[in-house]
Amino acid sequence: MAKKEKKVKPKSFHRRVIITIGIAATILSMFITSTEFFNQLEYRSIDWRFKMRGPVEPSAPVVIVGIDDASFARMPERWTWPRAFYAKAVQNLKKWGAKAIGFDVIYSEATSKNPEEDKEFAEALDKAGNVVMGMALMKQMTSGGEMGRRLYPIKPLKENAYALGVIQHPYDKDAYVRRNQPVIKDEDKLFFSMGLEMLGLYYGLDKSEVKINDNRFGWGPVDIPYNNSGTININYAGPAGSFKTVPFYKVYYGENIDKSLFKGKMVLIGSVAEILHDVFSTPFSSLAEKMPGVEIHANVINTIYNESYIKRMTKPMGVLLLLAIGLLTSFIMFGIRAWHGLIVLAGGITAFIITAVYMFVQESYLVDFVNPLFAMVFCYLSMSTYKVAVEEKEKRKIRNVFSKYVSKNIVDELLKTEGLKLGGEKRQITILFSDIRGFTSMSEKMRPQEVVGLLNEYLTAMTDIIFEHKGTLDKFIEDAVMEIYGTPRYYRDHALRAVKTAAAMQSKLNELNKKWADEGKQSLRIGVGVNSGEVVAGNMGSLKRMEYTVIGDSVNLASRLESLNKELGTEILVSESTYEKVKEKVKAEKHTGVRVKGKQEALNVYEIKEILR
Numbered sequence: 001m002a003k004k005e006k007k008v009k010p011k012s013f014h015r016r017v018i019i020t021i022g023i024a025a026t027i028l029s030m031f032i033t034s035t036e037f038f039n040q041l042e043y044r045s046i047d048w049r050f051k052m053r054g055p056v057e058p059s060a061p062v063v064i065v066g067i068d069d070a071s072f073a074r075m076p077e078r079w080t081w082p083r084a085f086y087a088k089a090v091q092n093l094k095k096w097g098a099k100a101i102g103f104d105v106i107y108s109e110a111t112s113k114n115p116e117e118d119k120e121f122a123e124a125l126d127k128a129g130n131v132v133m134g135m136a137l138m139k140q141m142t143s144g145g146e147m148g149r150r151l152y153p154i155k156p157l158k159e160n161a162y163a164l165g166v167i168q169h170p171y172d173k174d175a176y177v178r179r180n181q182p183v184i185k186d187e188d189k190l191f192f193s194m195g196l197e198m199l200g201l202y203y204g205l206d207k208s209e210v211k212i213n214d215n216r217f218g219w220g221p222v223d224i225p226y227n228n229s230g231t232i233n234i235n236y237a238g239p240a241g242s243f244k245t246v247p248f249y250k251v252y253y254g255e256n257i258d259k260s261l262f263k264g265k266m267v268l269i270g271s272v273a274e275i276l277h278d279v280f281s282t283p284f285s286s287l288a289e290k291m292p293g294v295e296i297h298a299n300v301i302n303t304i305y306n307e308s309y310i311k312r313m314t315k316p317m318g319v320l321l322l323l324a325i326g327l328l329t330s331f332i333m334f335g336i337r338a339w340h341g342l343i344v345l346a347g348g349i350t351a352f353i354i355t356a357v358y359m360f361v362q363e364s365y366l367v368d369f370v371n372p373l374f375a376m377v378f379c380y381l382s383m384s385t386y387k388v389a390v391e392e393k394e395k396r397k398i399r400n401v402f403s404k405y406v407s408k409n410i411v412d413e414l415l416k417t418e419g420l421k422l423g424g425e426k427r428q429i430t431i432l433f434s435d436i437r438g439f440t441s442m443s444e445k446m447r448p449q450e451v452v453g454l455l456n457e458y459l460t461a462m463t464d465i466i467f468e469h470k471g472t473l474d475k476f477i478e479d480a481v482m483e484i485y486g487t488p489r490y491y492r493d494h495a496l497r498a499v500k501t502a503a504a505m506q507s508k509l510n511e512l513n514k515k516w517a518d519e520g521k522q523s524l525r526i527g528v529g530v531n532s533g534e535v536v537a538g539n540m541g542s543l544k545r546m547e548y549t550v551i552g553d554s555v556n557l558a559s560r561l562e563s564l565n566k567e568l569g570t571e572i573l574v575s576e577s578t579y580e581k582v583k584e585k586v587k588a589e590k591h592t593g594v595r596v597k598g599k600q601e602a603l604n605v606y607e608i609k610e611i612l613r
Contacts, residue, residue, distance in 0.1 A: 424538020
């Protein structure tokens with residue numbers, strides 16, 4: 001016997017599709033975030049984290065002697081200055097106890113005016129014995145390909161300097177300076193950056209002590225961990241002006257200056273005037289605020305001196321983080337509604353941002369920032385788009401099917417649930433039954449078309465009144481109508497709504513009877529029974545066919561009260577439980593000791609005479 005093919009439940013199918021979309025979105029986000037656009041965003045996130053951290057006080061013993069606008073105005077000659085001026089500055093700094101002096105300048109050409117100035121400058125360097133001069137390692141494109149070129153100071157300065165330090169800065173692709181290369185290998189020779197040379201001089205280190213292995217540089221107390229590109233991330237103390245800076249003219253004249261400021265310090269001499277164009281964009285920069293190159297060297301020294309190295313997440317770790325966050329987001333999102341997911345997403349983004357900022361501020365650790373956030377948002381949007389499309393399709397289906405048979409509030413309640421389920425719950429509500437008196441015998445005397453026309457007009461009018469009072473039309477039972485108030489949407493005044501509906505139904509029927517009399521049609525009379533009490537409310541039936549209804553003894557009593565109208569000659573009867581809820585709003589006549597089928601004890605019932613305003 002052939003096995004029956006197992007059917008996949010729609011809900012299970014949708015869940016599988018949603019989780020598959022989440023996984024696919026995570027993988028796709030890996031490829032999307034590998035583009036240069038996202039690399040640029042990641043750079044900006046690093047800058048933002050620096051700004052969130054804010055400036056910190058630099059603790060390295062560094063002072064900057066700035067070639068600034070004030071010096072241009074006060075020096076004996078106009079720019080460019082004779083090199084004898086720099087010789088005098090070196091002499092003064094040495095005399096005042098500077099431990100190391102560095103020039104963020106490359107004097108690659110001899111002085112044309114007076115060659116003796118170069119000799120004087122060289123003699124000052126030789127006598128001081130603690131001056132690091134600037135140099136650069138250049139790359140040039142030739143017909144034979146890329147060629148390296150070393151740009152040194154002129155020979156007298158090169159030979160008399162204590163050491164030469166590379167002063168150029170590596171750029172990121174957005175032209176910002178965030179990194180420094182402490183050690184550069186050019187062919188078979190090692191060159192140190194200006195900052196590293198200054199620290200070696202400050203500590204009195206010999207280059208024979210240098211140890212390089214496993215992406216680590218050791219030189220006495222200097223211990224530098226650098227990445228695969230041989231660079232370190234500069235831990236900037238703050239924006240331009242964070243380091244103590246003294247105008248060059250004050251050092252030259254030796255007047256109006258605290259000379260003890262330089263004792264035992266590393267002194268960097270360089271341009272801080274923007275007009276000389278030796279300024280660069282850094283994490284603290286804005287469009288109008290760039291940092292002088294000499295202060296970048298100061299930040300490099302401060303980073304190495306304090307060992308405040310910024311550790312950055314490796315690429316494999318970044319990929320694992322993106323995958324983990326994307327998959328975690330997918331598994332969290334697939335079981336909840338789209339707008340609930342939005343709340344979870346906002347919470348997740350906030351938590352991640354706080355964590356990333358904390359790791360940077362407290363641990364100097366750069367977590368990949370933009371890519372994981374994108375993965376979270378992309379997974380949410382991908383999954384939510386599918387979920388919303390499916391939910392809207394289901395809602396349209398439910399509306400189309402149920403709006404013809406039940407009131408709008410039942411449809412709304414069904415749409416709030418994740419699916420139609422069998423079962424119910426206990427609720428305190430009010431039930432109303434109405435029935436046309438003698439309709440069966442009357443319909444036997446009328447043609448079928450007349451019966452249907454009259455009944456349809458009557459039931460349409462009654463349905464409008466029910467919906468107007470926010471009631472739920474439970475069902476039509478031939479010419480009888482069953483209504484419920486307080487479920488599925490609860491109203492505190494459900495009893496009063498039911499009683500008002502009963503009065504409105506009688507009033508509307510009077511209008512219809514006048515109309516029908518004018519048309520020569522049969523008039524109708526109805527009886528209404530209302531009861532308040534506990535019921536079981538919910539979807540009942542089978543999985544193939546179900547309806548929202550209520551069951552319980554309170555329902556039976558409402559039906560019995562409607563039938564009791566014939567015996568008592570009344571139009572609207574309510575139970576004592578209903579009357580207690582509406583007695584301040586109605587005028588009623590009490591009927592005591594009334595026997596009702598199904599009840600052993602006699603009951604008190606009330607005939608509604610008038611609704612009070």
